[in-house]
Amino acid sequence: MTSTLGFAILSVLARGDRTGYDLAAAMRRPVGYFWTAGHSQIHAELQKLLGAGLVGFEAEHGPGPRDRKVYHLTAEGTRALREWVTEPPRERPERDELVLKTYASWLAEPELVRRMFADQLAAHETRLAEYERHEASFGGPPAPGDPRFGNYATLRCGMGYERHRAEWCRWMLAQLGEG
Amino acid sequence: MTSTLGFAILSVLARGDRTGYDLAAAMRRPVGYFWTAGHSQIHAELQKLLGAGLVGFEAEHGPGPRDRKVYHLTAEGTRALREWVTEPPRERPERDELVLKTYASWLAEPELVRRMFADQLAAHETRLAEYERHEASFGGPPAPGDPRFGNYATLRCGMGYERHRAEWCRWMLAQLGEG
DNA sequence: GGGATCATGTAATTGGTTACATGATTGT
DNA sequence: ACAATCATGTAACCAATTACATGATCCC
Structure with a gap:
């Protein structure tokens, strides 16, 4: 096991x-x-x-x-x-502190929530830029079968994740109104 | 503590x-x-x-x-x-079994990898459809300050996540070629 | 009668983090 | 001289999962 x-x-x-x-x-x-x-x-x-x-x-x-x-x-x-x-991954429970905080965000001061999300957005944008620089160092996707394919494919996943998170942060900020 | x-x-x-x-x-x-x-x-x-x-x-x-x-x-x-x-969430280490499998996918049979990702894609599409049905039951976003805002905002995050994952699965399938 | 739901708790184990402990080599 | 890096391991603790244990009420 x-x-x-x-x-x-x-x-x-x-x-x-x-x-x-x-x-x-x-x-x-x-x-x-x-x-x-x-x-x-x-x-x-x-x-x-x-x-x-x-x-x-x-x-x-x-x-x-x-x-x-x-x-x-x-x-x-x-x-x-x-x-x-190639065995199906066993799904493990999600545990996401920011999302949990969001669930309870209705009872906090909007300005403080706004600041938290602005910080998160900045962090995601920084990481995305980092990943994009790394991606550029590959000359396009390696072929599956090449070990470097593993690195490239996981990097692509990370990029998609950072974009999704950044977008959600921007949506949250729009909901909270301009500070 | x-x-x-x-x-x-x-x-x-x-x-x-x-x-x-x-x-x-x-x-x-x-x-x-x-x-x-x-x-x-x-x-x-x-x-x-x-x-x-x-x-x-x-x-x-x-x-x-x-x-x-x-x-x-x-x-x-x-x-x-x-x-x-509103305290900044302390970041916990990511642990994602599918991404780990992807990292090692270069040494597996492409057809089996393809099948795994096809299954994952289907699962994400199903969950997204579920979330979208749930979202429709809200009459647009509740105001921050309303407890329902917490439910809606986390649901939106989940929708973005499922879309990102589905998109990555589709990208992987494209890389692996038609089965 | 039997199974699902309601309702509480303890115990054992696994997975993961942090702290403790040791010591040579290399670079400043 | 001193710090960083290389290199291995143990021990204590915390978080989380799974299994054990009990028992009433409600619905079929």
Whole structure:
């Protein structure tokens, strides 16, 4: 019963062998945009994946008191990952604090609500500009089958999300009236 | 240190007094679209809110072995909620299984990926149609200050989200080619 | 009689965050 | 000398899910 975090790790490892430290770095950016984990969680999960025979490692003597371990996918790990990819994702409950605040916004001062949404809008516009710059660095969409397709397709999703959020913020501001 | 779940409960209670059971029902739909909790979590959180003096209850002898407790906001609870609403939401890490699968989709069979996205697209279109029917039942946007504004604004957010997701699914299908 | 709904709670487990702990190498 | 980076791990805690437990009333 490999967890989603386990498959997140396998997904990164499928692009190249890495240490736990490298995995933690990768799961801040770009994987962190859709799945994050701290290093403590990653080391623990790697033990489980090792026990399940989905990954292996080669140890070199590294900096610090313990060995440096470079992890790689096993044949079984690759097979498990490939199988998991096309299984329908199990939906997890949404938890969105801004939307919850919006639900209760009728009892707050409109001016303060307006300010909150103005800040949110600015943040979304900044992130969208960042993503757009990143998108431009791809020379158009890579072919499915190319590992870079994964990066590009998730980036496109992020761009759509930021646009949708920004639009909703603008709609909210219009509802609240000019400040 | 009231948790977000605590404020979710206060947000529902602000619209009318309720039992823990009623709160659990409310947090499936419509609040469940942006914050869910099971009844066990809710009963536990109500104890904390009670301890913090943000809610109170009146007990009647109800069905089952224990008293039925109708909870209500205290003055302090209303104040805490009103304050929380306009504080900037602390951002929590994104965790999206479909996007993670997309990241690893380059090593799967394109036809299976295509099928997964076709299913997702259908689900989003169904939900969007549902939301649109619900939106039509409002006679246009209520004024901010009206509790119904909270329902309407969150519904609008949900509609935008479903549209964005559906569009991304269609883009993915186009990338993967006709099946 | 039987199942759904109403109504409360506890316990066990999993998933995730934060803090603690250690220590070499590289760059300023 | 000092800070940052590389590198591993454990422990404590909080949030959330699932399972366990009880029992009355209402509708078929």
